[in-house]
Amino acid sequence: MMAISTKTTDHSRKFKDFGDFLSTPGYALLPFKFHRISEEKEVLVNEIGDFLVTPSGTAARIVAREVNPENPSDLELYADLIANFFISPSPLPDLIEVLATRYRTKKSFLDYFTSLHIFVISLRCEHTCHYCQVSRVTTDKNRFDMSQFHIDEGIAMMMKSPNPRVTMEFQGGEALLAFENIVYAVEKTKMEADKHGKHVTYVVCTNLALLSDEMVQYFYANNILVSTSLDGPAFIHNKNRHKANANSHQLVIDGIHKCREILGEENVSALVTTTTLSLEYPEEIVDEYVRLGFHNIFLRPISPYGFATRNTNKNKYETARFLDFYKKALARIIQYNIEGYFIREDYASIILKKILTPFPVGYVDLQSPAGLITNVIVFNYDGSIYASDEARMLAEMNDQTFKLGTLGENTYEEIFYGGKAAALSEVMVNESLPGCSECAFQSYCGADPVFNHTTQGDLIGHRPTSSFCQRNMEIIRYLIETMDRNKEIEKIFRSWITDRS
Amino acid sequence: MEVLQSDSLLKISVNAHVYTDVMLAKCFYWYSNNYEVDFRKSGNENFEITLKPLRTSEVIDWTTIIPKIKQDLIDFKLRQHITDETKTIRELIIAKAFIYFDDEDAPVSEISDPVGFTPQSIKV
Numbered sequence: 001m002m003a004i005s006t007k008t009t010d011h012s013r014k015f016k017d018f019g020d021f022l023s024t025p026g027y028a029l030l031p032f033k034f035h036r037i038s039e040e041k042e043v044l045v046n047e048i049g050d051f052l053v054t055p056s057g058t059a060a061r062i063v064a065r066e067v068n069p070e071n072p073s074d075l076e077l078y079a080d081l082i083a084n085f086f087i088s089p090s091p092l093p094d095l096i097e098v099l100a101t102r103y104r105t106k107k108s109f110l111d112y113f114t115s116l117h118i119f120v121i122s123l124r125c126e127h128t129c130h131y132c133q134v135s136r137v138t139t140d141k142n143r144f145d146m147s148q149f150h151i152d153e154g155i156a157m158m159m160k161s162p163n164p165r166v167t168m169e170f171q172g173g174e175a176l177l178a179f180e181n182i183v184y185a186v187e188k189t190k191m192e193a194d195k196h197g198k199h200v201t202y203v204v205c206t207n208l209a210l211l212s213d214e215m216v217q218y219f220y221a222n223n224i225l226v227s228t229s230l231d232g233p234a235f236i237h238n239k240n241r242h243k244a245n246a247n248s249h250q251l252v253i254d255g256i257h258k259c260r261e262i263l264g265e266e267n268v269s270a271l272v273t274t275t276t277l278s279l280e281y282p283e284e285i286v287d288e289y290v291r292l293g294f295h296n297i298f299l300r301p302i303s304p305y306g307f308a309t310r311n312t313n314k315n316k317y318e319t320a321r322f323l324d325f326y327k328k329a330l331a332r333i334i335q336y337n338i339e340g341y342f343i344r345e346d347y348a349s350i351i352l353k354k355i356l357t358p359f360p361v362g363y364v365d366l367q368s369p370a371g372l373i374t375n376v377i378v379f380n381y382d383g384s385i386y387a388s389d390e391a392r393m394l395a396e397m398n399d400q401t402f403k404l405g406t407l408g409e410n411t412y413e414e415i416f417y418g419g420k421a422a423a424l425s426e427v428m429v430n431e432s433l434p435g436c437s438e439c440a441f442q443s444y445c446g447a448d449p450v451f452n453h454t455t456q457g458d459l460i461g462h463r464p465t466s467s468f469c470q471r472n473m474e475i476i477r478y479l480i481e482t483m484d485r486n487k488e489i490e491k492i493f494r495s496w497i498t499d500r501s
Numbered sequence: 502m503e504v505l506q507s508d509s510l511l512k513i514s515v516n517a518h519v520y521t522d523v524m525l526a527k528c529f530y531w532y533s534n535n536y537e538v539d540f541r542k543s544g545n546e547n548f549e550i551t552l553k554p555l556r557t558s559e560v561i562d563w564t565t566i567i568p569k570i571k572q573d574l575i576d577f578k579l580r581q582h583i584t585d586e587t588k589t590i591r592e593l594i595i596a597k598a599f600i601y602f603d604d605e606d607a608p609v610s611e612i613s614d615p616v617g618f619t620p621q622s623i624k625v
């Protein structure tokens with residue numbers, strides 16, 4: 001039983017009586033930024049990511065001290081600005097500790113350091129996808145599969161992570177071509193995790209074409225999650241993902257059914273890779289996910305890494321085209337929700353969680369400081385260690401900028417706290433990047449030096465020509481504007497960021 | 502603000518007492534995707550900014566761009582004002598956020614939680 005004292009003093013209450021503000025002649029500004037989201041509206045975003053959509057010109061009125069609580073038409077705005085930490089009645093806000101704690105919470109994804117450990121268990125693949133960034137069609141296991149020595153060294157390094165909960169993700173090539181390596185790695189990790197008191201989540205990324213009953217049973221016995229790729233209906237998927245003499249789409253659907261049956265629906269996920277062809281079929285791709293009973297869909301643009309950048313005719317597409325595709329697909333997803341079928345778009349959900357909640361979101365591509373090293377590390381099939389998945393793809397183009405060292409040769413300290421990691425950390429914070437430093441969407445967006453380097457040949461990057469910036473700025477603007485325009489959609493968006501999977 | 506325009510060039514002159522070089526750099530940075538931007542002080546009173554299209558074949562409709570520049574100049578002036586005025590409090594927030602980094606306990610504070618009662622007043 002809890003008794004709450006009713007005696008409160010004015011200085012200790014977060015929400016004072018409104019009359020307390022009326023005599024305030026002026027107010028102090030708290031740090032905030034603004035962005036015009038339409039002709040009529042602008043969004044104000046404060047240092048901890050809280051936002052307010054206001055009529056255009058409001059930021060100017062705030063700065064000019066024109067928001068006057070004695071004016072009835074300003075009463076509500078004034079109260080919102082105070083309650084949401086945009087202005088303060090006193091130069092040093094009473095709630096400075098709350099602001100500081102909220103700021104710290106937003107950045108708390110850094111607290112435990114690296115969680116995602118990607119093991120590129122084999123570079124071999126039996127598909128010949130035209131946009132494929134790294135794979136080799138070969139039977140040369142010795143050259144393109146990860147050796148047991150490197151697996152052991154990778155596990156030892158993973159065990160040194162300060163994070164008590166780590167994820168071990170097996171990627172390829174096609175990871176199932178090296179299933180025996182996966183089994184070896186999982187068995188070894190189980191023993192090591194016991195010794196080090198770590199909780200390990202296992203994920204296998206696979207196209208599912210080689211999935212056997214034995215494999216699914218092993219995944220089931222070891223709580224291994226399956227992440228696959230589904231690019232949409234057969235005519236898109238098969239075109240994107242060519243497999244000689246086989247129907248790749250049918251194979252992945254059979255695999256999804258088999259995994260769901262044994263592992264449970266929640267343990268099987270699928271990702272869309274958007275290509276030039278996909279851009280013409282946003283609705284059809286969403287429909288396919290709904291047809292297959294998915295309740296989430298992740299609309300990723302194709303990355304500019306590896307072999308993809310060389311296949312200009314097939315893969316190059318304008319950010320504007322992607323945004324158009326994205327908005328159409330999002331509209332279809334929203335329509336399904338309105339009609340009663342729950343399905344969320346994952347990229348929007350990540351951003352919405354940042355916009356609508358005080359919680360940190362540890363998504364590698366949208367973090368500041370960036371997720372490379374602090375959140376993810378990649379152990380390549382040949383023992384090389386890279387700062388992110390995209391960094392190892394870049395390495396396949398003979399660009400070793402983000403190579404941090406080699407398993408078995410470098411210590412944990414050399415990799416994670418070495419000169420290269422330190423140099424990278426200088427460009428991992430969007431608060432200090434040109435363009436981003438003044439951007440209202442800074443706390444919803446991130447820094448991506450690997451993308452900058454790949455697309456612009458510069459770790460800092462040039463925001464006005466960056467497709468990362470163009471894409472994120474427009475998606476964030478669009479989500480805020482849509483929520484403001486349509487409260488039913490805001491409700492749907494909010495349902496996407498609750499715990500329902 | 503004075504504006505001079507030709508097919509291949511836009512010249513703007515702004516009062517240096519109203520707009521600082523930092524504001525201008527931040528503002529015209531966003532025009533560097535389509536224009537070669539140059540700005541320099543002319544005398545003590547003005548900054549002269551020149552925009553030249555990067556793609557010379559393009560015909561530019563300056564009449565739509567000039568109002569946008571005017572708006573952006575005002576916006577970046579405002580942004581700078583907010584940044585300057587809130588610099589100390591921002592540093593304080595960030596310093597306070599991480600000063601407790603090594604502490605096991607949450608920051609101790611006189612401040613109430615969001616529902617309007619002090620945590621110290623709760624008796625379990």
Ligand code: SF4
Nearest residue numbers: 436439442445469473
């Ligand atoms: S990348 Fe663009 S949208 Fe993202 S914070 Fe930087 S300026 Fe803003």
